[in-house]
């Protein structure tokens with residue numbers, strides 16, 4: 001695991017350039033995408049690049065990490081709406097190449113046939129990745145899950161009234177995420193500092209799903225200075241524990 005610490009602007013710039021480079025060198029790449037406030041700046045940078053350089057997405061396929069259950073796809077809070085608004089409507093991707101986990105077996109067979117080249121991840125305040133809540137077995141694959149009370153209270157603010165927030169969601173599993181070739185996790189803001197410290201310095205445990213990423217051979221964690229604030233940067237873990245730390249700005 002590599003940990004890169006920098007400003008949000010630098011992070012959005014570097015991560016978007018990695019994705020653009022992948023799209024340019026592998027026009028049929030499969031991108032694993034995330035929602036939430038964290039990746040919005042990366043998507044804005046991809047849109048700007050597409051306007052300026054016409055980076056070509058017409059053969060690119062995407063699979064999103066998660067989607068609410070029992071919510072119309074055109075609901076303003078669906079993750080489909082989020083992705084259309086932030087990215088898909090502004091680049092030349094074909095909407096039929098963009099996928100979300102749902103009640104059908106489609107995504108499981110899609111993943112078998114289309115290994116994901118790069119997965120973008122955020123992290124929930126409780127350490128979830130996708131909607132794999134604390135306690136999820138590392139062997140889990142795509143499925144319907146009940147959201148934890150913590151996640152329900154975190155995400156209810158996006159809905160007009162808290163009771164409109166779905167209590168269940170479809171998510172790729174942890175084993176699906178670990179099969180991806182390259183993973184980039186971004187965390188920004190002081191509210192992520194505690195969970196980031198545990199993810200990097202604490203035990204690898206299903207109680208903190210994101211900690212399992214330390215077992216993956218190609219993970220880069222981009223942190224702004226607020227999210228990195230609690231890391232003990234003098235710890236041996238950064239050299240002995242297979243974690244490399246770098247300050248980029």
Ligand code: GLP
Pocket residue numbers: 034035036037038039065066121122123124125129130131151155
């Ligand atoms: C949601 C999503 C996660 C996301 C997390 C963090 O619960 N299911 O995939 O990483 O929230 O969101 P944010 O980036 O808004 O902090």
